Amino acid sequence: MTDVDSSDGLMTPIRPEQLDPGAVIAQSLDNQWVPAPLAKEMIERGRSLDDVARQRLTDVRAEYFRSLINASQVVVNRAYFYNNDAITVDLMEEGEARQAHRRLLASGAIVPFLLTERHPAEEPPAHLHVRQAGFTAWQETLAGVPAGDRVRCVRMSWDDPDDDRENRERSRTRLFQPFAEKVQGLTAKDIDILAAQVGVDPRDADRFGQRLGEVVAFSNSLSVNRRQVVRNTLYEEFVSVPGSNVAEGRYDAGKPFAGEIKQLLDLIYSVNLADALGRYPLTPVGSLRRVVLQEAREARATPGIVEDPEQLLTFLRRQTFAAVQDHLTPAAVNGLALHDIWRLRQTAEWNAYVRAFGALTASPETFRDSVGEVFDCYVRLNSEILKLARERRQARPNPWRPVVEVVVTVGAAVFTAVSGDDFWEVAGAALPLAVSGSLSGSVQLVLRNRIHGRQEQRFAREIASVRLASAREWEQFHDLVRRLPGYRESAGPGPTGRAATTTQDNEDLPEY
Numbered sequence: 391m392t393d394v395d396s397s398d399g400l401m402t403p404i405r406p407e408q409l410d411p412g413a414v415i416a417q418s419l420d421n422q423w424v425p426a427p428l429a430k431e432m433i434e435r436g437r438s439l440d441d442v443a444r445q446r447l448t449d450v451r452a453e454y455f456r457s458l459i460n461a462s463q464v465v466v467n468r469a470y471f472y473n474n475d476a477i478t479v480d481l482m483e484e485g486e487a488r489q490a491h492r493r494l495l496a497s498g499a500i501v502p503f504l505l506t507e508r509h510p511a512e513e514p515p516a517h518l519h520v521r522q523a524g525f526t527a528w529q530e531t532l533a534g535v536p537a538g539d540r541v542r543c544v545r546m547s548w549d550d551p552d553d554d555r556e557n558r559e560r561s562r563t564r565l566f567q568p569f570a571e572k573v574q575g576l577t578a579k580d581i582d583i584l585a586a587q588v589g590v591d592p593r594d595a596d597r598f599g600q601r602l603g604e605v606v607a608f609s610n611s612l613s614v615n616r617r618q619v620v621r622n623t624l625y626e627e628f629v630s631v632p633g634s635n636v637a638e639g640r641y642d643a644g645k646p647f648a649g650e651i652k653q654l655l656d657l658i659y660s661v662n663l664a665d666a667l668g669r670y671p672l673t674p675v676g677s678l679r680r681v682v683l684q685e686a687r688e689a690r691a692t693p694g695i696v697e698d699p700e701q702l703l704t705f706l707r708r709q710t711f712a713a714v715q716d717h718l719t720p721a722a723v724n725g726l727a728l729h730d731i732w733r734l735r736q737t738a739e740w741n742a743y744v745r746a747f748g749a750l751t752a753s754p755e756t757f758r759d760s761v762g763e764v765f766d767c768y769v770r771l772n773s774e775i776l777k778l779a780r781e782r783r784q785a786r787p788n789p790w791r792p793v794v795e796v797v798v799t800v801g802a803a804v805f806t807a808v809s810g811d812d813f814w815e816v817a818g819a820a821l822p823l824a825v826s827g828s829l830s831g832s833v834q835l836v837l838r839n840r841i842h843g844r845q846e847q848r849f850a851r852e853i854a855s856v857r858l859a860s861a862r863e864w865e866q867f868h869d870l871v872r873r874l875p876g877y878r879e880s881a882g883p884g885p886t887g888r889a890a891t892t893t894q895d896n897e898d899l900p901e902y
Contacts, residue, residue: 400532401509402540403548406667409501412748413463415667417660418453418674419470419477422625422639425449425676426589426653432641433649439639443475450476451724453674458499458731459723459775460849462744465544465667468502468510471531472524480728481527488531490729495531496539499735503663504545505561506554519637544667564666570619572658572683573609576602579684583802587682588650601647604628621659629655653678680852681799681832695855696754696833699867702856705757705796705833706816706871709809711765719772719790719839730778739774743767747851754833754854761835765794768837788839795836800856800864801829805871810840818871818879829864831856 417423424432424439424446432442439446454476457464471477480487494500502510511532514520535541546560576584581599582592590598608627612619622636629652631640641648657678664671673679696702734740746767750760769792779787793810803820832855838848858864871877 398509400511400535400541402542404501404542404544405548406544406546406669408542409465409544409667409669410463410498412461412744412751413465413501413667413669414457414461414672415465415503415660415664415669416453416457416672416674417656417677418450418457418672419466419474420656420660421470421473421637422621422652422656423450423674423677424639425674426649426678427676429641429649429652432639433643436640436643439637447475448724449674450474451479453672455723455726455728455731456849457672458494459734459740459771460744460747461672462748463498463501464672465501465503465663465669467663468504468507468543469514469518469520471502471510472528473519473521478521478524478527481531482523483527484530484534486729487727488527488534490727490732491531492535492539493732494728494735495541496535497735498542502541502543503667504543506557508545508548508551508554510541510543546666560666565662566618566620568665569621569658569662570609570613572661573619573624573655574606574613576654577606580801583684584682586802588653588678590647590650598647598650601628601651605651621655624655625652654682657682679799679832679834681830684830695857697857697859697863699858699863699870701755702798702833702858702867703870703874705798705854706805706807706874707758708807708814708816709758709761709765709794711762711794711810719776719788719792723775725782726775726778727782730782734771734774734778737774739767739770743771750835751851751853757853761794764835765792765837768792789841791840793838793840795838795850797834797836797850798831798856799834800831800858800867803868808840813840814876816871816874816877818877820868820879828860829856829858831858 422439424442428442428445428449431437432439466477471481480491482488491500495502504510506515511529514525532541545557546564547557549556577599581602582595584602585595585598586592605624605628609619609624612623617623625636626632628645629641629648630636631642634640641652657680660671660673661680661683671680696705743764746760746764750757750764753760772790772792776787791810791813793808793813795806795808798805803818805816805818807816808814832852834850835853836848836850838850858867872879
């Protein structure tokens with residue numbers, strides 16, 4: 391099949407460049423994803439993914455709904471439709487939820503990603519783990535898509551239908567090889583900054599660096615022996631309990647820095663498909679953000695690079711917004727139903743919100759002029775979510791004080807400015823590290839409740855990259871921030887690189 395505009399009556403195959411510009415890949419649907427605090431508890435208590443399944447499902451479901459609320463399009467690894475309970479729960483029987491899922495598929499809001507498959511209903515290879523009830527439900531969902539509707543599916547290549555050579559080659563060069571390169575580059579990072587951002591005590595930074603050296607050496611050994619560097623193999627050596635099935639999620643407290651290495655491997659794993667597709671990973675609450683990887687900014691598909699200290703300061707200045715009338719928000723977006731998410735996406739308020747956020751991301755230099763419109767759209771969107779929540783008694787409301795939070799990360803320093811209705815504060819946290827050479831970072835825009843619950847509607851997006859050329863620019867920026875009225879700063883332990891809210895950075899693959 392070389393004409394990707396053709397269709398078999400159900401599927402419309404598309405190329406990566408045909409995805410929406412704002413398409414995201416939700417990391418929370420990864421079969422190994424757990425929030426960092428829960429992962430720490432699992433390691434300390436010897437608990438597996440099955441042991442925390444109920445708690446994890448709640449978090450994954452909330453992140454899944456947030457991705458559909460805050461992004462125009464969500465790309466989903468095909469295996470997740472039948473192996474991930476957060477999705478499968480809507481497909482298990484005919485009814486409102488399954489029909490909503492079909493509508494989201496047909497509208498292009500959800501796009502299955504196919505690695506080796508050529509059709510979304512194709513039987514999985516025999517060696518892969520499959521929840522048969524979930525796969526049957528997935529097939530039934532596809533079979534019930536109305537005549538005339540099409541499910542868009544994305545793949546690295548649709549050419550060479552006989553031997554699939556081009557798809558295999560593109561998967562190798564765009565997915566497998568970049569994963570190995572990122573792992574093997576970990577010791578080229580600033581170890582002190584990396585240690586701080588994954589939450590390692592500064593006193594243990596040297597031991598952490600040595601352990602990363604072992605990860606890199608092991609990965610190099612795999613490569614030179616013509617073995618693929620895949621996450622499962624690295625998990626077996628550095629994260630998982632010996633002899634256990636990696637899919638069980640049993641993480642070994644006896645392996646040095648198992649939790650921190652898991653976080654880094656998951657982050658690297660999660661950005662590869664997004665890079666290959668030219669789109670964005672959606673980082674869940676409590677997970678490491680991409681800024682931790684200290685990548686060269688020229689290699690990133692980010693909207694803009696901020697290099698001037700005074701321009702960077704504009705993101706932290708006080709913002710003024712209109713008074714908010716609604717003072718309630720649903721306590722948990724996963725208290726809604728998938729049908730509610732579909733209905734929300736049909737509203738003018740949702741469409742205006744997505745357009746406003748997309749416009750700001752495309753032109754971060756207009757921040758001071760554009761952020762007010764984004765905030766207003768966010769407030770109106772919350773009103774629509776609240777209406778839907780009130781129709782479902784289990785979606786109880788929480789008090790709501792919406793704020794815009796700007797998070798500027800530069801090396802091992804993080805600065806935050808929070809603005810809302812008659813509210814503003816700016817603070818920073820920085821490790822006393824020596825700065826040599828350039829520093830990279832990012833600017834995030836966060837929309838959230840000032841006093842928030844874990845499963846409320848909230849969202850963040852990286853709107854710019856940061857590159858300060860030398861210690862001189864860093865000191866100039868730091869000095870400017872210190873002069874802001876009311877600024878407070880704390881020193882060490884350094885801030886982590888975890889997302890405080892669902893974050894669209896500039897993610898997920900089958901088990902490669």
